Amino acid sequence: MLIGLFDGLFNGISIGAVLLIAALGLAIVFGLMGVINLAHGELMMLGAYTTFVVQNAFRQFGEPFFEIYIFFALIAAFFVTAGVGLILERGVIRYLYGRPLETLLATWGVSLILQQFVRSVNWVLVIGLAVFCVLFFGGLWILNHRQNRAFHKWAIAALLPLSLGIAIAVGRFLADTYQLAVTRPWFGAQNVDVSAPTWLRGGLPLGNFQLPYARLFIIALTIVCVAGLYYFLQRSPWGLRIRAVTQNRSMSSCLGIPTQKVDALTFALGSGLAGVAGCAISYLGSVGPNTGQNYIVDTFMVVVVGGVGKLVGTIVAALAIGTVNYLVGSGTLAILFTPIQPLADFFTFFATTSMAKVMVFALIIAFLQVRPGGIFPQKGRTVDA
Structure with missing residues (x-):
């Protein structure tokens, strides 16, 4: 009985560790910008698929290189998802600050797009997206640095369909000319498996x-990620700026802190941590387009129960929810509780994943009826803001 309890505690803590990595990014994003990012689970899914791609790449070089692929996969997953998060913040989120309902709907739509993207991605789609990003975001950068803003809004409105049309035309041209695999996706709708190195078996x-x-x-x-995030927030100049904006955005802006850059950096950092979490969950089961949906609700629960923007609260809530759930x-x-029959029957009724x-x-x-602010509620002026 004690062995089973110890087994359950260990497995619950490991699941809580995955929730903690994912919730770290969501906690700083939600705490800083108040953005309810429903696409956070899909960023985890992208991190898991990045691990799968890196694994297959290193497998081509033989066994010695395959043993160390996980370290390169972690780095790749962080930067891939951080890049996607940066594009999401610059292209969508920045226009919706202070409008939580619109932000929720927009990120939900992005989550559906990312799921379908993984199911149907191929070379033509990747090249078309690259062309679109270069044209659209390059055009935005040029327009934002122009002094004459008389036709600024009209130019931005025309830039989107123009970039999209050119990207579609380039994709079709490449597909017809070079016979690129249009109908054969890289991953498809089926789940894929990530193999652990020998030393992790x-x-x-x-x-x-x-x-x-x-x-x-x-x-x-998880311990490394928590320690790294704590050091970044407490010791680095940008970490100081993030904490300042979290406490008082208006005053930080008056003191010369570039709040827009802080928002972009914070969103990219949170997205990168989601990618690292995706790399971790790839070792707990197969990876599919709906992988992120299995964790997004639990991740939000961790943030709310721990206290919005509280690192210690996020740690406690993640470990508690993961352990109790398992x-x-x-x-x-x-x-x-077998000796106590009523309790044994009660917990037997909930002894499935969904009922748990x-x-x-x-x-x-x-719990939230007693402590609506979470385990460690916010204090100070931000509570009244």
Whole structure:
């Protein structure tokens, strides 16, 4: 019985570690800009697919290189998702600040686009998107640096359909001329599997129990991410600017802090952390277009329960939600309370993944009735703002 409890605690902590990496980015984005980013789960999914691509690339070089691909996959997942997040912030989010409903709907639409993108992506689509980004964002940069702004809005309105039309024309030209694979997507709708290096397979023997190396790696990765984020926010100049804007945006702007650059950097950082989380979840199961949907709700719960913008609260909430979810859903608590039949029957009823989420939801709702600000609520002027 104790071995089963220890197994459940360890697996719950490892799941909480994944939630924590994902929630770190969401916490700083939501705490700084108040943006409800429903596409955060799809950024995790992109990080997982990036890991799959890097794995296949390193597999071509042989076994010695395959053993170290995970470190390159982590770096690639961070920068790929950070780049996507930066494009999302510059192209969509920056125009919707202070409008939470529109932001929620826009990011939900982006999440659906990213899911379909993964299902149907091929060389023609990638080249067309690259052409569109160069034309559209390059044109925006040129227009924003022009002194004459008489036709600025009209030029931006014409830039979007013009860039889109040229990108579609280039894609069709390449498909017809060079016979690029139009109908054959890279990934498709089916799930893909990520293979762990040899040194991450198996587990660490501990008496009659074994600690999987993959889950130990996820926990260690989480510790590194938390320590790195803490150091960045507390010791770096840009971390100081982020904390200043979080506390008082208007005063920070008056003091010369570029709040728009801070917003872009924060969103890119949060998106990059989502990519790292996606790299971690690729070792917990197969990866598919809907992978992010399995974690986005739990991630938001972590942010709300911990306290918006509170790093310590995010850590406590992630570990607590992940552990309780696994202990209830795996039936560990039902076995633990076998001597007490009413409690055993109660936890047996919730001993499935879906019912465990229902129970966790109910506990969170009850908790928020007592502490609506979370475990560590915000204090100071930002509460009244």
